[in-house]
Amino acid sequence: MPELPEVETVMRGLEPAMMNKEIKHVQKRRPDLRIPFPENLEKALEGRAVQSLTRRAKYILVHFDSDDVLVIHLGMSGRVLIVSDDDYQPEKHDHLILTMNDGTHIVYNDPRRFGMVFLVSQDGMLSHKAFKDMGSEPLGNDFNAPILKERLKGKKTSIKQALLDQRVVCGLGNIYVCEALYEAGISPKALAGSISLPRLEILTRKIKDVLARAIKAGGSSLKDFRQADGELGYFQHSFLVYDREGHVCKGCKEEGYDKPCVKRIVQSGRSTFYCMRRQKR
DNA sequence: CTACCATCCTGGTTGC
DNA sequence: TGCAACCAGGATGGTA
Incomplete structure (x- = not known):
């Protein structure tokens, strides 16, 4: 589910819990993710301090006082949650737990397992296949x-x-x-x-x-x-059209139309919602 | 090269 | 109520 706004929201939410803190412990709980966790994840992250969090497309990037960048993609159903409970018990789909030096757990949870977590080097990041051919950031100046x-x-x-x-x-x-x-x-x-x-x-x-x-x-x-x-x-x-099939869209309503105008069609296997009156060409 | 399609998973919802 | 079928925000790799 998560698209750019959701990923940006998660990244911003993680900042206070991770910035300038050290990862004390890394616990992997699923060896069989579609893209398995890097073997050296514990070694690469334990003892490192988080310097900054950024986002590229739908990827969260965690930068450390080392050359490694932790890359997190939430796929369709992924979450990253801050858990401060002392007696936190991992739940079924909690696949990765980062424990910070203040005891807070950063929990990566993903029931459908479409998400991924991997490491890239700061320098080599742009040549990684995930980022190599990626288009402009829509909120940036080079998207026009x-x-x-x-x-x-x-x-x-x-x-x-x-x-x-x-x-x-x-x-x-x-x-x-x-x-x-x-x-x-x-x-x-x-x-x-x-x-x-x-x-x-x-x-x-x-x-x-x-x-x-x-x-x-x-x-x-x-x-x-x-x-x-x-x-x-x-x-x-x-939402003005998404998941609103059969409704009258806002624009039509304001113009005084009362016939349902929001239609759902399938394009390359996924739902598209649009107003059949206002989006004719 | 582009375009199209199936596929990876689980869980929630819908319909019989 | 029970159960099966269907559907979901993404990305990728294979094939045509």
Whole structure:
């Protein structure tokens, strides 16, 4: 589930619990993750102090007073929780536990096990396959309409699918793509390569806008998502089309239309929600 | 090279 | 109520 706003929220939540603290103990609890934990994880992390936390796309990066960077991806159902209980008992899907020098546990939990945890070196990070071909950060200055236009040039796929492609722009997932396309008034079925620059101007603006608002709201909590302190995000209450099939969208309602306009279709196996009145091309 | 599809998992929801 | 089928926010690797 977690897309950029959720990952950013988790990262920010982890800062007070990890920054300038030392990892005292590393406990792996599942040897059979899809991508097994690095063998040398304990050795690389125990005794190291956390210098900073950053985010790239949907990856949380933990930087240490060493060359190692701990990379965490939450997949579909992953969480990272701060647990301060003295008598904390690991739960079923608590796969990795980092205990800090103040006794706080940082718990990585992921029922579906689509997530991953690995190490990269600070210097070699950009050549790692996860980051090598990754597109611009949508909230950064190098994500703008001309760049998006260039990235979409010649693409015959739909704009919905193109925006989910992390090489075009990173950090977006199904929810925020649907929301941004709605706000930009662009059909999810529009051919990616054939959208005009002015419309891409609107789209890039709406992408940045919806992401920023979602971060402010602490992300969206559907089923699994929690902030690092266990709190729910609340941006799900602001969805305009996502998971609102059969409703009248906000824009139509404001114009006085009362016929259900939000439709659900399936594009390359995933749900797309859009307004059939306002997103015609 | 692009595009499409299946697949990795568990758990919650839906429908009979 | 019980159970089976279906569905889910992501990424990747294989095939066409």
